[in-house]
Amino acid sequence: MTATGSGANRSMETSLPVAERPRRPEWMKVRAPSADSRYYDVKKLIHGQSLHTICEEARCPNIGECWGRGTATFQILGDTCTRACRYCYVHSGRPDSPPDPLEPLRLANVAAQMELQHVVVTSVDRDDVPDRGAGHYAATIRALKAKLPQASVEVLTPDFLDVEEDALQTVIGARPDVFNHNIETVRRLHARMRGAKASYDKALWLLQRAKEIAPYPLLTKSGIIVGLGETNDEVVETMRDLRAHGVDVVTIGQYLQPSSKHVQIDRWVHPDEFRWFREQGEALGFGSVFSGPLVRSSYRADEQRHAAETGRGAVAY
Numbered sequence: 001m002t003a004t005g006s007g008a009n010r011s012m013e014t015s016l017p018v019a020e021r022p023r024r025p026e027w028m029k030v031r032a033p034s035a036d037s038r039y040y041d042v043k044k045l046i047h048g049q050s051l052h053t054i055c056e057e058a059r060c061p062n063i064g065e066c067w068g069r070g071t072a073t074f075q076i077l078g079d080t081c082t083r084a085c086r087y088c089y090v091h092s093g094r095p096d097s098p099p100d101p102l103e104p105l106r107l108a109n110v111a112a113q114m115e116l117q118h119v120v121v122t123s124v125d126r127d128d129v130p131d132r133g134a135g136h137y138a139a140t141i142r143a144l145k146a147k148l149p150q151a152s153v154e155v156l157t158p159d160f161l162d163v164e165e166d167a168l169q170t171v172i173g174a175r176p177d178v179f180n181h182n183i184e185t186v187r188r189l190h191a192r193m194r195g196a197k198a199s200y201d202k203a204l205w206l207l208q209r210a211k212e213i214a215p216y217p218l219l220t221k222s223g224i225i226v227g228l229g230e231t232n233d234e235v236v237e238t239m240r241d242l243r244a245h246g247v248d249v250v251t252i253g254q255y256l257q258p259s260s261k262h263v264q265i266d267r268w269v270h271p272d273e274f275r276w277f278r279e280q281g282e283a284l285g286f287g288s289v290f291s292g293p294l295v296r297s298s299y300r301a302d303e304q305r306h307a308a309e310t311g312r313g314a315v316a317y
Contacts, residue, residue, distance in 0.1 A: 037068030081124035089258035118302035122156035134167035141174035154178035223297035227255035253295035
């Protein structure tokens, strides 16, 4: 047992220290893409339109399953992030070009060809752009709603450093159905993992303010990565902070070290612990809790939204 905290039930299976189990445990293994799935069709369509997905850029372990189901999470504003979070595989540096004004239209066309009912859009951080990419988000939302009027749109945004209020007004003005901003980790580790520009409290404020601004029922959502050195009790405290700021949906998943240059995994969190997180989240009143080793913020996002809106409640994978 490691870094579990005092709140967890002692009878459940607990985390495996990575030092004792350097290879992935059985519950972390995923299947390769199936030849008879939609995986290769999705890949061809996305690459053919010069679009990016967080599925590829962040080396998501669920890419085979999600693309096989005919879904993907689009990444706008290029492939270069102006931040360098210690856990993230997305390329970081100075972007060499401004946002592509035609990207929203290409994305909407691809989403229509994929016949998506729920479209998830995220991005790199663009601290080099005056509005931090907010206008590009709004243009993408509008393009999607024009092309796919029956589909719901979810955005997973950066923190819009120093222009938060104006950026939120711009993004929420385009009326996304779900606003997601990931808190990522617990308060104690936040600055160490995300860098000096990021703020735990500002992330909470952003989520609360988005809901305050929206003149319609807006679902808010946030994600937590575990295995970075946090305790289980700290995870629950972060969930409590999110709920206190009106967040409806929370996702919790295992950190996977993408390369030797990134922060090492502290522990393999056991599926029993993910179920315990789910129970704690349900008790806190979240509309939906997606908690499991392979869960990512956009994993089965359509199901997350449906669970929150219908009162189906917590789910563990």
